[in-house]
Amino acid sequence: MEVEDLGHHISRRFNEDLERVRNSVLAMGGLVEEQLDRAIKALSEGDSALGLQVAEDDQKVNRMEVSIDEECSRILATRAPTAGDLRLVIAIIKTITDLERIGDEAEKIGVLAARLASVERPATNYRELRNLARHVKNMVHGALDSFARLDPKGALEVVKADDAVDDEYDSIYRQGITFMMEDPRTITRMMDLTWMARALERIGDHAKNICEYVIFMVHGKDVRHIGIADIEAEVQQGVRRTEGRS
Amino acid sequence: MTLPHRWISQLGALTGLLAGALLLGLWFGAMGWWLAGALLLYVGDTLRHLYALDRVLDGHKRVPLFETRGFWAEILARIDKLRGKARSRKKKYHRLLREVRESTGALSDGGIILNADREILWFNPAAARLLGLKAATDIGNRIDNLLRHPGFAAYLATPKSDGISVPSPKDDGGWLTVQIIPYGRDQSLAIIRDITHEMQLERTRRDFVANASHELRSPLTVISGYIDALSEDPEMPEAWGTPVAEMQRQAERMTRILRDLIELTRLESAESKAARDFVDVVAMLQPIAAEFHGRGGLTVTLEADTDAALLGRESELHSIFYNLVNNAARFTPSGGSVRIVWRAEDGGAVFEVIDTGIGIPEEQIPRVTERFYRVDPGRSRASGGTGLGLAIVKHALQRHDGKLTISSREGEGSTFSCRFPRERVVFRADAIQAVQ
Numbered sequence: 001m002e003v004e005d006l007g008h009h010i011s012r013r014f015n016e017d018l019e020r021v022r023n024s025v026l027a028m029g030g031l032v033e034e035q036l037d038r039a040i041k042a043l044s045e046g047d048s049a050l051g052l053q054v055a056e057d058d059q060k061v062n063r064m065e066v067s068i069d070e071e072c073s074r075i076l077a078t079r080a081p082t083a084g085d086l087r088l089v090i091a092i093i094k095t096i097t098d099l100e101r102i103g104d105e106a107e108k109i110g111v112l113a114a115r116l117a118s119v120e121r122p123a124t125n126y127r128e129l130r131n132l133a134r135h136v137k138n139m140v141h142g143a144l145d146s147f148a149r150l151d152p153k154g155a156l157e158v159v160k161a162d163d164a165v166d167d168e169y170d171s172i173y174r175q176g177i178t179f180m181m182e183d184p185r186t187i188t189r190m191m192d193l194t195w196m197a198r199a200l201e202r203i204g205d206h207a208k209n210i211c212e213y214v215i216f217m218v219h220g221k222d223v224r225h226i227g228i229a230d231i232e233a234e235v236q237q238g239v240r241r242t243e244g245r246s
Numbered sequence: 247m248t249l250p251h252r253w254i255s256q257l258g259a260l261t262g263l264l265a266g267a268l269l270l271g272l273w274f275g276a277m278g279w280w281l282a283g284a285l286l287l288y289v290g291d292t293l294r295h296l297y298a299l300d301r302v303l304d305g306h307k308r309v310p311l312f313e314t315r316g317f318w319a320e321i322l323a324r325i326d327k328l329r330g331k332a333r334s335r336k337k338k339y340h341r342l343l344r345e346v347r348e349s350t351g352a353l354s355d356g357g358i359i360l361n362a363d364r365e366i367l368w369f370n371p372a373a374a375r376l377l378g379l380k381a382a383t384d385i386g387n388r389i390d391n392l393l394r395h396p397g398f399a400a401y402l403a404t405p406k407s408d409g410i411s412v413p414s415p416k417d418d419g420g421w422l423t424v425q426i427i428p429y430g431r432d433q434s435l436a437i438i439r440d441i442t443h444e445m446q447l448e449r450t451r452r453d454f455v456a457n458a459s460h461e462l463r464s465p466l467t468v469i470s471g472y473i474d475a476l477s478e479d480p481e482m483p484e485a486w487g488t489p490v491a492e493m494q495r496q497a498e499r500m501t502r503i504l505r506d507l508i509e510l511t512r513l514e515s516a517e518s519k520a521a522r523d524f525v526d527v528v529a530m531l532q533p534i535a536a537e538f539h540g541r542g543g544l545t546v547t548l549e550a551d552t553d554a555a556l557l558g559r560e561s562e563l564h565s566i567f568y569n570l571v572n573n574a575a576r577f578t579p580s581g582g583s584v585r586i587v588w589r590a591e592d593g594g595a596v597f598e599v600i601d602t603g604i605g606i607p608e609e610q611i612p613r614v615t616e617r618f619y620r621v622d623p624g625r626s627r628a629s630g631g632t633g634l635g636l637a638i639v640k641h642a643l644q645r646h647d648g649k650l651t652i653s654s655r656e657g658e659g660s661t662f663s664c665r666f667p668r669e670r671v672v673f674r675a676d677a678i679q680a681v682q
Contacts, residue, residue, distance in 0.1 A: 023388060030394025037413065134418055141415065148391040149383035 012077050020087060021071045025092050025099070028064040028174030029144040033103050035061065036203065037142065039109040040133045042127060043196070048117035061103035065096045085219075090218040095147065098206040098213075102140065104197040105206075110198045119189055128175065128199060132168045134198045139207040146211060152218045153237045154210035160228060162208045169201035224243065253535065254315040263288055298322070330559045356438030360426075364388050364402060376438050398424060406435075411441065420447045456511040461506045466504065470497040484614065499632070507635035509565065510617065513641040520645040522557035527588055527597070530564055534571050535586055541581035546571070551589040555672045560643040569635040570599045570662050576631060577660070578603035583651075593668040598661060603654040614652065615640040639664075647669055 035054055038217035072093050075081065081089055139158050146154035176190045176197075215223050215231070219238030223231045249257075267284035269276030295318040302322060333399045351356060356373030358366055365388050369379055377393060384392060390399050393415060401410040405426035414420030428434040473494050476482060482490065528550045535548040556563060567586075574584045578601045586600040606614060606621055613619050620631040643650050647667050654660035 023391060026391040027396070027399055030390075030399065031396050033394060034396055093551055137418070145378075145392065146392060148387060149380070151383055 035106040039106045045111035046117040048114040049111040051114030055107045060109040065100040091213040098209045108199045136204045143207040145209040150214045155214040159212045165204040172197040257410045358436040361431035383420040461509040490668045503632045506632045520559040525556045538575045545583040548586045554595045558646045574599045574601035595671045597664040606654040
């Protein structure tokens with residue numbers, strides 16, 4: 001393996017640097033996943049202390065973003081990576097921005113959950129929202145998995161799941177409006193819930209972005225702002241090209 | 247060491263050939279040509295056999311040899327034998343490997359082999375099922391890239407023998423324990439077990455105890471209220487005095503048990519680490535010592551050798567100290583003494599309660615922190631214990647990274663020591679220096 005590395009990169013230290021920064025991104029992803037998990041737990045268990053704790057712990061996510069960002073700048077400046085390595089560094093820089101935003105949304109959910117803990121809970125215990133949260137959590141998890149495995153097919157699955165999440169958000173939104181029209185006393189609570197659903201929907205978008213960077217990193221194709229069918233075609237083509245090369 | 251027979255015969259053949267050439271040379275003259283011819287003959291024969299050997303080694307089964315005996319035939323037979331042996335050994339290893347694969351495949355616990363860099367070298371089907379691993383992409387990937395829980399990353403840096411519980415990356419609400427066992431040179435084995443069911447049971451139990459204690463508390467408040475009113479009623483018949491006083495005592499005891507149960511469930515379900523508020527230990531211990539001093543003829547002394555403070559939750563630390571002193575006081579007969587010691591040790595601090603009480607039989611020491619475990623049931627209850635004090639101490643201490651050690655000798659007394667690690671202790675001198 002070492003011989004191959006030496007053939008691949010002049011310096012083994014370079015490889016180690018890239019590998020380390022990739023590992024830190026995934027560690028940051030793990031932290032963000034936990035933040036999201038705890039924020040949702042704070043909502044479903046009405047635990048205001050936990051919600052506020054999540055909001056406070058967002059600093060940790062921010063600190064990680066800054067340190068990974070610095071590391072990437074250092075690699076760009078001292079190693080001047082090209083081709084696949086350059087794509088990896090660019091994808092990492094973009095990924096941590098999206099991860100940090102997911103952290104911010106989790107912080108928002110934590111604060112809203114802490115506020116909702118003090119009001120009466122509906123009999124369903126926010127079932128729709130918890131469902132949406134579960135789907136979004138799976139998306140974030142899938143996005144990080146495909147990043148770890150450099151797996152564009154896995155990334156494509158996550159991109160496809162985003163539509164379902166958007167639909168769910170729409171239905172929660174409409175349901176909220178109905179409730180508010182029926183009984184204006186619920187407006188405060190419903191607004192909070194809608195904000196929370198909105199935050200979850202945004203997290204889904206960020207997870208989708210991360211998946212697009214994975215496809216970019218592996219196949220070198222920018223698949224942002226094109227339809228799912230086109231993304232799928234790019235991934236298929238990329239897979240064929242990779243197979244043809246080997 | 248003697249030469250094997252085949253070598254003797256081969257050397258004999260060569261000698262014979264050369265001797266023949268020599269004789270013919272003497273007879274016919276041109277000795278050199280005869281000798282050269284004989285050697286050429288020998289080299290030709292050797293080359294022919296080497297060619298045959300080469301073909302055999304190339305994997306041709308048939309040995310294209312004319313003779314079935316002699317030097318070369320014997321060597322080829324030996325090679326055949328070696329190959330046969332190697333083949334059967336290979337078959338044996340294959341079988342063994344398959345059996346190992348099948349048995350590890352049948353295990354319900356996941357197993358992953360990791361190298362020094364924590365990269366996955368191999369995993370069994372259960373591990374694939376529990377963690378959602380895929381052979382094609384995950385061999386060679388680091389395990390903490392796929393199991394990304396921050397707690398696991400911390401555990402991976404310093405693995406302890408008792409493993410760690412992490413939420414399942416695959417199904418929502420599932421829980422796994424992962425244990426890393428180092429072996430060989432820099433390799434380690436990760437064992438993964440599904441504990442979702444245990445966690446659910448534990449949770450159900452905790453919820454039940456919490457709910458039951460809360461539900462029992464309200465009716466009990468009403469009952470003790472009426473009993474209190476009754477006991478103060480001057481019109482109550484004389485004969486009822488003793489029963490009512492007893493009812494009052496028992497109601498108080500029930501209240502205490504419920505309070506301890508609620509405290510214990512709160513400790514169990516709270517976040518695993520206590521907050522880090524500044525707590526002045528000496529100031530907290532003084533009133534406790536004063537409260538118990540003189541009660542039942544006891545001498546309670548406080549020996550504060552350090553003014554170290556703790557970083558923790560005040561109510562829980564109070565509960566630790568109070569319960570331990572209370573415990574010592576209850577099991578020390580009149581005239582005995584209880585020493586409360588607060589001292590520095592190895593950068594951390596130790597809280598100790600040393601009594602001259604009845605002691606604990608050695609075999610029961612490990613069990614005394616179990617809830618409702620009593621060394622001598624009659625005595626403990628008579629002295630007003632709830633049976634939960636030491637369980638509360640143990641849990642609260644765990645949340646402060648502390649450790650409880652108990653040493654005791656029956657009839658002579660017991661020592662309960664709580665060791666707090668460096669990270670939880672603040673020495674005033676340090677604090678003053680830090681400010682300066």
